[in-house]
Amino acid sequence: MSLVEVLRDPARRRAVVADGVRLIEEEVASKRGFSGAALKAGYKTVQRLKPGVVAHALEKLLPEFAPRVDPYYVEARAHGDVRAYFASRASEIADALLSVTDEKARSAKNPVMLKVYDSLRGQAHAHTAAAVPRLADLILKHVG
Numbered sequence: 001m002s003l004v005e006v007l008r009d010p011a012r013r014r015a016v017v018a019d020g021v022r023l024i025e026e027e028v029a030s031k032r033g034f035s036g037a038a039l040k041a042g043y044k045t046v047q048r049l050k051p052g053v054v055a056h057a058l059e060k061l062l063p064e065f066a067p068r069v070d071p072y073y074v075e076a077r078a079h080g081d082v083r084a085y086f087a088s089r090a091s092e093i094a095d096a097l098l099s100v101t102d103e104k105a106r107s108a109k110n111p112v113m114l115k116v117y118d119s120l121r122g123q124a125h126a127h128t129a130a131a132v133p134r135l136a137d138l139i140l141k142h143v144g
Contacts, residue, residue, distance in 0.1 A: 003066040003073065006142050013062070016142050020058045023138055027131045035123050042120045049112060061100055068096040073139055086136035093135070094128035 007013045028043045046053055072093055076085035086093060101117075101124075108114040 001143055002070045003139055003143055004063075004070055007062055007066055012142060013059075016062065016138070017055055017058045019138050019141065020062070021055050023131065023134050024054055024058075027127065027134065031127070035126075039120060039123065039127065042116050046113065046116055053113075061104070064100045065097055068100065069093065069135070069139070072096075073143065076136070082140055083133050083136040087133045090129040090132035091125070093132045094125050097128055098124055 006016065028040055031039050072086065072089055073082065076082040079085045105114060105117050
């Protein structure tokens with residue numbers, strides 16, 4: 001089974017979204033220093049402007065994220081240790097995920113949301129790559 005297939009089931013999709021929101025919140029909370037403070041401030045701004053935006057964004061983005069992550073998952077399963085494989089390919093996986101959000105940002109209509117995205121985009125690769133092992137855990141939980 002793939003993440004694309006799991007997302008076709010509405011109940012399973014809701015569970016993936018809920019766990020994805022938790023993953024993002026845990027990642028944001030774990031950040032330290034100046035860049036962590038900027039990330040936390042941006043995250044709070046987005047949540048204040050539009051409550052529930054993270055879940056809504058994941059709901060919209062998952063159908064595009066899944067086919068970009070599934071090939072890594074298939075390869076990781078073949079190697080045996082999904083988390084370790086994802087960690088070793090964290091930069092590639094981050095690029096794959098961010099290519100989706102960059103495409104969405106180019107067509108964004110909300111100038112405040114776009115400004116927040118643009119202000120955080122420079123740090124996004126490092127933060128996304130750091131979250132990839134947790135992403136592996138999420139996929140393992142929901143896909144198997």
